[in-house]
Amino acid sequence: MKFTSLLTSAAMALGLATGAMAEDKTKVGFVYVGPVGDGGWTYEHNKGRLAVEEHFGDKVETVFVESVPEGPDAERVMTQMALEGADLIFTTSFGYMDPTINVAKKFPDVKFEHATGYKTADNVSVYSARFYEGRAVQGHIAGNMTKSNIIGYIGSYPIPEVIRGINSAYVHAKKVNPDVEFKIVWAYTWFDPAKEADAATVLIEQGADVILQHTDSTAPQAAAQEAGNVVTFGQASDMSEYAPFPRVSSIIDDWAPYYIARTQAVMDGTWESANTWDGIREGMVAIGEISDAVPADVKEEALALKAAMAAGEYHPFTGPLKKQDGSDWLAEGETADDGTLAGMNFYVEGLEGEIPQ
């Protein structure tokens, strides 16, 4: 709460500055699906926004609206920002895709950036991060840490982004621990602490001693802490308040460099519609500090894995890999192409259960 009010007062200072806004200021809007205090996804996007402010100082003005439902409400919020003179608008949830396209049609001079979607236009770019690279490191640690050989996974929605993460984590956990088994719970939410805590509790009761999450709150961390001997990983944000245990590492989304670069491009008049998919190498995906709860040799291997991906030497989906139904996917040494990854709708061999259809 305290942090939220801190942010609020920061935003207020901004709001006051608005009155004295000069014409040449670049106005950047952000539409958030959760509250800025979620400690995960939206929190990191908001950090990116604050970084833009810090970088450009009084040359930019940023505005944001949080907890915007996906649909007509998002469309109205974007329209409102465009009407009020935003030059660049970041819409930071998959469900904002069609609204973003609709509003972009009405405001051809405003640039739009939609996170994690696939529809582009002359004034709409899409951007996302290769979170599955982080999942590889996570899977490696998880496979080593589990004693019950059961890893719980809290899925948000069965969309390609989430399925990629499950597959990547599973492939790398299996590599170090052939007996490992994944139990997957679908929460159908990005942010709902109560549901996430329930999901974590269910998984722990089923014997999971490592919990991976693709939802944004710290509720699973709290549930693991209560259980005592369950390992977790920070999602989207470092969640370091639960370090060194249960949180032993994390995947951090770092949007700041991208947001700064795109804002700069608008200022320079060089902005062009693009499809950006960056990973560990570009710094959009970072691995949070691996705590001492992880044995030194495992930590070393995990860091080596990360370094290999950063250098572009290793791809998390490298053959031989088979699909769940036993059919061949990647031959020895072959790596997955981006098209397949972008629309991934199958599990790899060994995962149990079905993707909800």
Add this chain to the structure above:
Amino acid sequence: MIVLEKRPQPSKAWSYATPLVAVLATMVFGGLLFAILGKNPLQAIGTIFWEPLFGEFAFYYRPQLLVKGAPLVLIAIGLSLGFRAGIWNIGAEGQYIMGAIFGAGAGLAFYPLDAFYIFPIMVIAGAFGGWLWAMIPAFLKVRFGTNEILVSLMLVYVAEQMLASVSLGLLKNPEGFGFPGSRNLQSYESAYNAELIAGSGMHWGVVTALIAVIFAYVLLNRHMLGFHIRLTGEAPRAAKFAGVNPARLILFCLGLSGALAGLAGMFEVSGPSGVVSIDFNVGYGFTAIIVAFLGRLHPVGILLAGGLMALTYIGGEIAQSQLGLPAAAIQVFQGMLLFFLLAFDLLTNYRIRAARSEVA
């Protein structure tokens, strides 16, 4: 010492005054809240209530009030009939979802056929979906005496699961690269609930909401059935003697409110939203309960209350982006409205008197 004394008759003056007093109290305490958050309270309240109606971009926000208010009014009208008779449909959100699924499903079944009769079929399918979902608690109540509050509420969560299921399976856009969500009905002309006049916000859902208001007004004031509804709520025993069939009344009230909620969902999915997606429902069915009570269960009151709620939503978003107010503060502000309404409602039935403390 202050005591509450029951009025012999509910005060007519207070029953009209409480919504206004509640709005005023919300402004005062909401302003206080905004001041604590370090905002100028007058500016914040001004932004919420003034900006959408008369601000610089009112030309855009005024039509949006219709878009946001219409589903609230449409659902609340249906709910109010049942509430008056003491039949508590809390599950309008679920009926709204089912209406959207049925309506969109009917439309998508014809894709890509271009024909004038598709939209009317979708309207009927939407109403049917909502009606069907409301018939479950209605039937269980009539047949087995179950509690309609619990059953209808629980069915909301079942409907949400159905929504997730069809978004991922049955209605998933075949050209959507495996992502959840249906085809966008906005780009399927025969199924698109477009604005009747471009830029006016006026779509078929708004028209239907206005018709529903008139219909409910006539029903309650001029029709025997309306009389029975009121009688059942106010004097159940008298209603029995007057020959009201409670089972029929339950089926009618729940069925109608379900059908109207279904219509609201159908008009939303085929118009402003366009897509059946996992997060399609945003709480209209629950907010409509507030609207129904804020409007004193009276059709005209509901129309005004729906407009007021829409105003706080849209004004709240403007206050967020212009003043940096957190979303939670806006939600507290909206919550205060219902809280104060219920609190001041006490004055309709009770009066406050100063009394000397007496030794018992």
